[in-house]
Amino acid sequence: MSEIMNNKIKNMLDTIRMEARMTASYTGRAAFDESVMQAMQDVDRGDFVPAIYRSQAYDNGPLPIGNGQTISQPYIVALMTDLLDVNADSIVLEVGTGSGYQAAILGKLVRQVYSVERISELAASSEKRLKQMGYENIHVRCANGYSGWQDKAPFDAIIVTAAASHIPQDLIDQLKPGGRMVIPVGLPYTNQTLMLVTRNEQGSTNIESVLGVVFVPLVDD
Numbered sequence: 001m002s003e004i005m006n007n008k009i010k011n012m013l014d015t016i017r018m019e020a021r022m023t024a025s026y027t028g029r030a031a032f033d034e035s036v037m038q039a040m041q042d043v044d045r046g047d048f049v050p051a052i053y054r055s056q057a058y059d060n061g062p063l064p065i066g067n068g069q070t071i072s073q074p075y076i077v078a079l080m081t082d083l084l085d086v087n088a089d090s091i092v093l094e095v096g097t098g099s100g101y102q103a104a105i106l107g108k109l110v111r112q113v114y115s116v117e118r119i120s121e122l123a124a125s126s127e128k129r130l131k132q133m134g135y136e137n138i139h140v141r142c143a144n145g146y147s148g149w150q151d152k153a154p155f156d157a158i159i160v161t162a163a164a165s166h167i168p169q170d171l172i173d174q175l176k177p178g179g180r181m182v183i184p185v186g187l188p189y190t191n192q193t194l195m196l197v198t199r200n201e202q203g204s205t206n207i208e209s210v211l212g213v214v215f216v217p218l219v220d221d
């Protein structure tokens with residue numbers, strides 16, 4: 001990798017570290033786990049955005065990925081990944097595959113990633129991209145993620161990368177006792193709230209709000 005590229009990625013990581021410190025009073029996390037930061041360093045975001053945006057791939061902002069959808073800003077990807085508290089044994093569900101970038105970050109950290117995308121073009125292109133990159137533990141399916149991925153449940157962690165109108169009961173049901181879900185909740189194209197849903201060992205659910213965010217809508221059809 002060229003020195004310019006290395007510097008761009010280093011700057012991206014520094015910006016994530018700084019923003020993590022700045023938002024610590026909301027998120028409770030002044031720094032993200034080193035394994036998460038390592039995954040952010042190892043997965044090249046430039047490989048997941050259209051060629052015309054490649055020069056902006058390491059900026060801390062969202063970018064268009066086609067079909068009216070966006071790849072989230074790197075800080076949000078790192079925060080949501082960190083909040084899941086996953087490890088090498090985790091089985092994770094993602095709703096909203098998009099470009100496959102968030103799935104790739106998770107793919108570096110966990111045993112299996114099951115990712116659901118409702119737009120068939122995006123499901124097909126991200127599945128192909130991830131396969132070409134050699135990820136064998138990421139599985140993409142074209143479906144409405146409001147109902148999760150029943151056959152592969154229960155999950156240690158669930159990450160929803162589009163804003164839901166409410167927390168879907170099917171997703172709560174597919175979370176293992178002790179499991180964690182991060183999900184933005186709110187009206188389309190307004191400020192939404194990133195929520196952390198945890199299930200305790202007895203199966204009861206706790207919901208906390210983490211941070212104001214803006215995501216494309218989770219479409220229920």
Ligand code: SAH
Nearest residue numbers: 096098099101102117118144145161218219
């Ligand atoms: N995680 C992605 C970004 C996702 S953008 C990445 O890393 O690139 C949100 C995605 O959620 C979009 O691709 C959108 O098509 C998808 N989406 C919206 N509603 C959905 C639903 N009900 N089920 C599955 N995917 C959905």
